Amino acid sequence: MTRLAVVEIDLSEVASASELHRALKDALGFPGWYGGNWDAFWDAITGLVPMPIQLRISGWDALSRSLPADAKLLQKCLARMKSEYPESAADVLFH
Template identity: 35%
Template structure:
C-alpha cells in the first residue's frame, strides 16, 4: 500500500549516477536498477510502490551540475503526472 506523501531531499546530489542510486535506495527499486532514465520510468510506473505524492526538495544542486539530466527529470515528472493521475511527483519549490 502506497504511503500518502514522501519528501526526498536531493541536497548535494550533483551527478546522474548519484541521483539514480539515491532514488534506487529511497524508493526501494529492484536490484537490477541502474543509471538510466528508461529504468527510472519503468520503476516508477510499473514496479515500485510509489507514494501518492513524492516531493523532491533541494533539487537545485543537481540542476546546476546536470542541466541536461534535470531537463529529462522534469519531462519524466510531467509525463508521470499525466500517465498516473492518481499519483504525483513534484519539485519544491516548483521549477
C-alpha cells in the first residue's frame, strides 16, 4: 500500500465524538463499516489503511476545549502507534 505524503485534517468545527470519528474516517480513508470508536480507530490505523507520512491536525486547541477526553484519546492512539509501529506511523503535527 502506498502512503500519502501529507494528510491534513481540520478539527476546529468538530462538536461531537461522532463528528470527530467521521472526520478521521473521511480524511484517512477508513472503510464504510468503520465503527466510529477508539478501538475501531486503533484497528484502522494499525491494520486497515496506510497512515500518511505526515498527519497535520489543525483546530487542535478548539477540539481540546470542546472534546477534551476524545482529544486526549486521539493523541494517545497516535503516540502509541509511533511507539509500537514506528515504521508505519505518521509524524503528527497538532496546530
